Amino acid sequence: MTSTYGLYRKLADRPLGKQAFGLGYMLKAPYFATVRPKVIEMGPNRGVVQIRKRRAVQNHIGTVHAIAVANGLEAxxxxxxxxxxxxxxxxxxxGIQLEYVAKTPSDVRCIAETDAADWDKExxxxxxxxxxxxxxxxxxxxxxxxxVWVTASKPAG
Structure with missing residues (x-):
């Protein structure tokens, strides 16, 4: 378990804990602040955030911009x-490989998933x-x- 996940587990069930964690997440990865992802769920093999439709993430036709949705998926x-x-x-x-299959006229939930077997490799x-x-x-x-490319961590030093 990473320290990030450990912090999430400590905060998630406390009042305003997920909000505090989400703010910290945006500070650690400032680019995510452009879409203000609301952390809904963090756990092994699943991450979920919500992107609120607001002017800053809209395109010229008034829907949530496709790249804003992509940023939410990356978060x-x-x-x-x-x-x-x-x-x-x-x-x-x-990288990222996405299909935009419909307009996004409202808030959007971004979900990332894997299977445990995907990670059981050398x-x-x-x-x-x-x-x-x-x-x-x-x-x-x-x-x-x-x-996502997964490698051994470099030794400290």
Whole structure:
């Protein structure tokens, strides 16, 4: 378990704990602050954030911009990887492959998932993190994969 996941577990059930964790997450990875992801769930093989529709993430037609949704999916993937990467290993996204299948006219939930078997390998290896973004009614608006490269951590020194 990484220190990030340990902190999430300490804070998640406390009043305003997830909000405090989410703020810290944005400070650690400042680019995520552009979409203000609300952390919904962090755990092994699953990360979920919510992106609120607001002017700063809208495109010219008034829907949530596709790249804002992609940023939310990357934030969800990061939560999953922090909670899942085995001790002594580290992760790095290699790219992003997404299909934009529908407009995003409202808030959107960004979900990243893997299976436990995806991580049961000797490093280095690749994990293909499955991603999906859905509207409150369950309509899928974006789906894809974020390939993550997993290697042994370098010794301190």
């Amino acid at each position: 969800a993937m990061g939560l999953l990887c922090e909670a899942t990467t085995p001790r002594g290993m580290r992760w790095l996204p290699k 490093p280095p290896f690749q994990v293909d993190v499955r991603c999906s973004a859905t509207l409150p009614d369950g309509t899928e608006v974006v789906r894809g994969v974020i390939p």
